[in-house]
Amino acid sequence: MDSTHPSQWLEAQHRRIDDGLKAALRGSASDAVLADALRLLQEHIHLEEAVLFPPLERAGLSMPIFVMQREHGQMWPLIETLLASGAAAAHEPGRELFQMLQIHNPKEEQILYRAADQLPQQTEDGALLRALQDARMPAGWACAMAPR
Numbered sequence: 001m002d003s004t005h006p007s008q009w010l011e012a013q014h015r016r017i018d019d020g021l022k023a024a025l026r027g028s029a030s031d032a033v034l035a036d037a038l039r040l041l042q043e044h045i046h047l048e049e050a051v052l053f054p055p056l057e058r059a060g061l062s063m064p065i066f067v068m069q070r071e072h073g074q075m076w077p078l079i080e081t082l083l084a085s086g087a088a089a090a091h092e093p094g095r096e097l098f099q100m101l102q103i104h105n106p107k108e109e110q111i112l113y114r115a116a117d118q119l120p121q122q123t124e125d126g127a128l129l130r131a132l133q134d135a136r137m138p139a140g141w142a143c144a145m146a147p148r
Contacts, residue, residue, distance in 0.1 A: 017101070
């Protein structure tokens with residue numbers, strides 16, 4: 001993923017996740033394809049919550065971040081269900097997750113990602129994009145509002 005802005009890099013992840021979920025819903029994806037898309041989604045949520053959201057919150061975007069975290073928390077059990085069940089049982093939870101993403105992703109892209117491109121740590125030296133690219137989700141990590 002060659003890009004110079006956080007928005008480009010994160011939006012490319014959205015497309016890869018969508019493609020994997022769509023393939024699973026069409027029945028043309030193996031368990032591995034679905035699992036790759038779901039793991040990328042988990043990693044993507046981690047990047048947002050651990051790397052992207054803190055500087056955006058300092059920039060005053062607390063309410064949009066809260067909404068995104070709440071939606072992440074609603075998606076998390078669906079992701080775990082799909083990872084446990086595989087592509088053969090993906091239809092209903094997969095459809096629900098895909099529909100949630102079609103509402104969630106445009107809000108992130110239009111509000112938070114555009115704001116991220118303008119943050120000083122991005123515009124001055126590209127540090128935010130590098131931090132996103134370098135971050136790794138710790139084992140056992142769950143999003144802030146995942147059901148416990």
